[in-house]
Amino acid sequence: MLSIGWMLWNQSSEARAAFGLGFLKPTLQASWDPVLDHFQAWPFIYGTLLTSLVAILLAVPISLGIAVFLAELCPSWLRTPLNWLVELLAAIPSVIYGLWGIFIFLPRVITPLGNVLAETIGKVPLIGVLFTGPIPASGASRLAASVILTVMIIPTIAAVSRDVLEAIPNSQREAALALGATKWETIWQVLLPYGISGILGAVILGLGRALGETMAVTMVIGNSIEGSLSLLRPGYTMSSVIANEFAEAVSKLHTQSLIEIGLVLFILTLLLNMMARFLVWRVARKTPQDARA
Amino acid sequence: MTITYLSRETMPKDEQDHPVMVKVEDLNVFYGKFKALSEINMQIQARKITAIIGPSGCGKSTLLRSFNRMNDLTPSARIEGKIYLDGQDMYQRDVDVVDVRRRIGMVFQRPNPFPKSIYDNVSYGPRLYGIQKKRDLDDIVENSLRQAALWEEVKDKLGVSGLSLSGGQQQRLCIARALAVQPEVVLMDEPASALDPISTLRIEELMHDLVKDYTIIIVTHNMQQAARVSDFTAMMMIDDKRSGRMIEFDATNTIFTNPRDKRTEEYVTGRFG
Amino acid sequence: MNNIKNIIEAQGLKRKQRRKTANAIMLALTGLLTIIALIPLFWIIGYVVIRGGKSITPGFFTQLPKPLGMGGGGVLHAIEGTIIVSFLATLFAIPPGVLAAFYAARNPNTPLGIALRFGTDVLAGVPSIVIGLFGYAIVVKPQGHYSALAGGVALAILMLPTIIRTTEEMLKLVPASLREGSLALGAPEWKTSLSVLFPAALNGIITGFLLSIARAAGETAPLLFTALGNERFDLATIIKGGIAGHQTIFQILGRIFDQPIDSLPLTLWKYAQMPYPERVDQAWGVALVLMILVLVTNMIARIWIEIRKKRLRG
Numbered sequence: 001m002l003s004i005g006w007m008l009w010n011q012s013s014e015a016r017a018a019f020g021l022g023f024l025k026p027t028l029q030a031s032w033d034p035v036l037d038h039f040q041a042w043p044f045i046y047g048t049l050l051t052s053l054v055a056i057l058l059a060v061p062i063s064l065g066i067a068v069f070l071a072e073l074c075p076s077w078l079r080t081p082l083n084w085l086v087e088l089l090a091a092i093p094s095v096i097y098g099l100w101g102i103f104i105f106l107p108r109v110i111t112p113l114g115n116v117l118a119e120t121i122g123k124v125p126l127i128g129v130l131f132t133g134p135i136p137a138s139g140a141s142r143l144a145a146s147v148i149l150t151v152m153i154i155p156t157i158a159a160v161s162r163d164v165l166e167a168i169p170n171s172q173r174e175a176a177l178a179l180g181a182t183k184w185e186t187i188w189q190v191l192l193p194y195g196i197s198g199i200l201g202a203v204i205l206g207l208g209r210a211l212g213e214t215m216a217v218t219m220v221i222g223n224s225i226e227g228s229l230s231l232l233r234p235g236y237t238m239s240s241v242i243a244n245e246f247a248e249a250v251s252k253l254h255t256q257s258l259i260e261i262g263l264v265l266f267i268l269t270l271l272l273n274m275m276a277r278f279l280v281w282r283v284a285r286k287t288p289q290d291a292r293a
Numbered sequence: 294m295t296i297t298y299l300s301r302e303t304m305p306k307d308e309q310d311h312p313v314m315v316k317v318e319d320l321n322v323f324y325g326k327f328k329a330l331s332e333i334n335m336q337i338q339a340r341k342i343t344a345i346i347g348p349s350g351c352g353k354s355t356l357l358r359s360f361n362r363m364n365d366l367t368p369s370a371r372i373e374g375k376i377y378l379d380g381q382d383m384y385q386r387d388v389d390v391v392d393v394r395r396r397i398g399m400v401f402q403r404p405n406p407f408p409k410s411i412y413d414n415v416s417y418g419p420r421l422y423g424i425q426k427k428r429d430l431d432d433i434v435e436n437s438l439r440q441a442a443l444w445e446e447v448k449d450k451l452g453v454s455g456l457s458l459s460g461g462q463q464q465r466l467c468i469a470r471a472l473a474v475q476p477e478v479v480l481m482d483e484p485a486s487a488l489d490p491i492s493t494l495r496i497e498e499l500m501h502d503l504v505k506d507y508t509i510i511i512v513t514h515n516m517q518q519a520a521r522v523s524d525f526t527a528m529m530m531i532d533d534k535r536s537g538r539m540i541e542f543d544a545t546n547t548i549f550t551n552p553r554d555k556r557t558e559e560y561v562t563g564r565f566g
Numbered sequence: 567m568n569n570i571k572n573i574i575e576a577q578g579l580k581r582k583q584r585r586k587t588a589n590a591i592m593l594a595l596t597g598l599l600t601i602i603a604l605i606p607l608f609w610i611i612g613y614v615v616i617r618g619g620k621s622i623t624p625g626f627f628t629q630l631p632k633p634l635g636m637g638g639g640g641v642l643h644a645i646e647g648t649i650i651v652s653f654l655a656t657l658f659a660i661p662p663g664v665l666a667a668f669y670a671a672r673n674p675n676t677p678l679g680i681a682l683r684f685g686t687d688v689l690a691g692v693p694s695i696v697i698g699l700f701g702y703a704i705v706v707k708p709q710g711h712y713s714a715l716a717g718g719v720a721l722a723i724l725m726l727p728t729i730i731r732t733t734e735e736m737l738k739l740v741p742a743s744l745r746e747g748s749l750a751l752g753a754p755e756w757k758t759s760l761s762v763l764f765p766a767a768l769n770g771i772i773t774g775f776l777l778s779i780a781r782a783a784g785e786t787a788p789l790l791f792t793a794l795g796n797e798r799f800d801l802a803t804i805i806k807g808g809i810a811g812h813q814t815i816f817q818i819l820g821r822i823f824d825q826p827i828d829s830l831p832l833t834l835w836k837y838a839q840m841p842y843p844e845r846v847d848q849a850w851g852v853a854l855v856l857m858i859l860v861l862v863t864n865m866i867a868r869i870w871i872e873i874r875k876k877r878l879r880g
Contacts, residue, residue, distance in 0.1 A: 061599070062599045062602065062603055063603075065595060065596040065598075065599030065600065066596070066599055066600045066603055068596045069596035069597055069599070069600045070600070073593055073596060073597070075368075076368075082600065084868065085604055085607060086603070086604070087864075087868075088607060088861065088864070089603070089604070089606070089607045091780060091781075091784075091860055091861065091864045092607075092610060092784075092857065092860070093784030093785070093786070093831055093856060093857075093860055094784070094785075094786065094787075095784075095786050095831045095834045095835050095838070095853075095856075096610065096614065096784075096834070096853050096856065096857060097610070098835075098838065099614075099834060099838045099849060099850070099853050100609070100610045100613060100614070102838060102839075103846075104609070104613050105606075105609075151603075151606045154603050158603070169405075171401060171403060171405035172405060172407065173366075174363065174366070174399075174401065174405070175401065175405045175406075175407065175467070175470075176407075176417075177363070177366065177394065178361060178363060178394055178398065178399040178401075178471070179394065179395070179398070179417065179418040179421065179470065179471065179474060180391045180392070180394040180395035180418065180421060180422075180474060181391070181421055182391060182585055182586065182588075182589040183589060183593065184588060184589040184592040184593055185421060185585070185589070188592070189417070190407055193408070193409070194407070194408055205691075208691050211693065212691075212692070212693025212694065212695070212696070213693070214693065214694060214695045214786075214787040215786045215787060215831075215835060219835075219838065219839065239693060239695045239787070242695055242699065243695055243787060243790055246699070246702075246790070246791050247790065247791055247794065259699060262695070262696050262699045265693055265695075265696055266692060266693070266696045269691050269692060269693055269696075270688060270691070270692075272691070273687065273688060273690075273691035274688075277687055389582065389586075391582070391585070391586075392582070421585075422581070423581050
């Protein structure tokens with residue numbers, strides 16, 4: 001019987017050895033130089049957070065649309081095939097997303113998109129900071145990573161949200177429709193609010209996936225720690241730097257810095273996971289109790 | 294089976310004040326190939342309570358749901374025949390079903406308030422129709438809750454969730470919610486069957502008050518309730534093809550004391566069903 | 567109270583029309599979004615098939631990689647690797663997983679039971695690369711070298727939550743009365759478990775296995791620092807050499823499991839980023855093979871679940 005708990009502690013003790021070394025302040029400005037043995041984690045944290053948040057922003061509306069369509073509108077003969085297709089999207093291995101990304105998606109979609117964005121939003125003050133700078137010809141950028149992440153987390157958010165919607169008792173729909181609401185009004189004003197906790201849980205699950213996603217992101221993000229904040233420039237994420245550098249890390253400090261980044265990633269996903277479970281639990285409790293006399 | 298219309302004793306006096314509000318003409322309802330209702334004909338008078346009774350499975354609820362086109366929600370449902378609301382065929386092509394549902398409200402067997410506050414529950418309907426100003430909404434909410442005999446009990450806690458009320462209160466909340474859009478007809482599908490006897494009686498008292506302003510059609514499997522509450526009663530049963538039919542329709546008094554059809558007599562005297 | 571009705575009538579058609587239009591637009595939008603989301607699916611599969619198809623020759627499956635510039639050569643080492651590592655992972659994942667599921671299902675309220683359930687949920691959410699780091703810490707570091715064994719351990723950890731969950735689900739469906747009946751007849755605890763619970767659990771185990779292997783076969787990150795990759799892995803040679811050298815089967819197995827090994831996803835990862843077009847082409851081929859493998863396993867899992875559902879309905 002595997003003690004899962006043991007596993008958790010073990011991981012932390014490994015990384016905490018790194019912690020003791022003091023140089024590691026994950027929140028400050030960047031520099032990451034294996035040669036000089038000088039490590040700070042900010043660029044990776046920023047990269048992970050930025051790409052994941054953008055991915056969530058893009059994925060949530062799309063996923064909700066899919067969930068609503070599948071749960072409420074889809075004719076029943078279409079339902080099973082579509083559900084299966086959406087799940088298929090989740091089954092594709094991450095490296096294949098990366099491969100497609102590098103050679104097909106990036107040159108054909110991201111690079112032109114990046115150029116357009118740089119010309120338009122990039123010139124706007126304030127937000128423009130996120131959209132400045134020429135996008136590399138290859139398209140390798142945080143934008144690329146964000147978009148691919150979006151595609152990858154859509155099935156997660158959509159499937160859970162769909163389950164949440166399907167679990168809402170029919171009496172709610174009937175009550176709203178009997179008052180003269182249109183179908184959309186029922187969905188938007190009654191069903192979605194009813195299921196909001198569960199949907200939020202789905203989003204957090206998706207966020208967790210995005211944070212931890214490694215391969216596809218690494219292949220398209222450019223793996224650079226230049227200081228720019230922009231989406232259009234290449235960046236680096238926590239999981240990517242571990243993937244790229246761990247096997248060749250020589251100095252002890254280097255290795256342990258990487259492990260510490262792993263620890264940060266681990267704690268982040270852990271917290272998110274617990275939050276998501278809590279929310280889903282809350283929805284289960286909300287199912288109306290039988291009418292008391 | 295021929296249908297018995299209203300007996301002469303009741304018609305002339307009432308006809309001015311209680312014109313025919315809903316008229317059902319040769320209604321057949323199908324779920325796919327299955328014929329759930331056959332050749333239903335009836336006339337519902339305005340501001341009277343009409344009860345539909347019969348053994349379970351005879352199609353009472355299907356008939357009720359045909360009135361506000363809730364059967365449309367079942368993909369395989371199909372309708373032949375006409376149902377007139379105040380002279381207008383509701384199943385005609387260009388009729389807006391949203392409109393129909395505002396004019397014909399519904400209260401369900403199990404209370405189903407939204408997981409919102411009491412205030413938001415009741416104001417949901419009016420808001421759909423564009424009533425935005427707080428003062429208007431406040432008025433409507435209070436009026437509806439008064440009509441549903443719930444105002445005194447909740448007036449200080451309108452912001453509380455509708456789900457925190459007791460079963461009987463929740464049902465009255467649902468009634469208030471339905472009344473808030475000022476329907477002309479209120480359909481009630483076994484409204485008290487999920488409630489305790491005291492709440493049941495309260496709802497029946499409520500109906501006596503409501504009928505002054507609204508036409509009420511109630512489905513119930515509780516014959517005593519039908520006898521207590523309604524002005525007219527329709528008796529339904531399934532025929533040998535398992536299709537629901539209306540076998541008798543008359544003043545409640547007549548149905549319960551002197552029914553024409555033997556099966557009605559058997560049912561109301563409890564010999565079966 | 568007539569004013570309300572008048573308000574509604576006064577607004578008349580305009581608002582009604584607006585509501586209807588909004589309804590139509592939003593509903594159509596959801597359908598549109600669904601289509602948009604599915605576009606990448608077809609796009610990716612399409613390209614993998616087209617470009618990958620070009621590299622697929624019989625030799626692709628049966629040969630080891632040839633040095634660059636020589637043309638031809640295959641990815642046999644990766645195929646062998648995937649199979650070996652998956653086999654090890656299954657071996658490591660199923661026993662503890664099943665045991666854990668049994669315990670958790672029967673003792674849901676003990677501290678250990680709660681901890682197990684909690685731990686399973688947590689483990690399910692851990693990023694695969696962190697699992698890889700963990701695998702490194704507990705196998706590679708102590709051993710001093712990378713190996714298929716380490717890779718198997720890492721993937722096993724990945725598979726564990728799924729197996730535990732599905733097995734536990736199936737166990738929970740067994741009515742308590744069956745268990746009690748058996749115990750009442752005097753059957754000892756373990757025998758009850760075996761004869762009554764195990765068949766039920768088997769369903770769950772198979773489901774869990776199918777689902778998790780579909781995922782594990784396609785994972786790269788956990789293997790990056792455990793199995794590492796090994797272009798020179800040659801199963802046939804090892805076996806032949808072992809037989810010729812009169813090694814016991816354990817020694818041969820040891821040689822197989824104890825060295826770094828490649829897998830299909832690992833190979834894809836490496837080849838895709840090489841500056842050599844011939845390797846890139848092969849990467850597409852690997853993608854095709856991998857995709858088929860994963861999708862077929864996934865489909866088998868779904869079909870199995872459907873069969874199981876139908877069986878339950880009796």
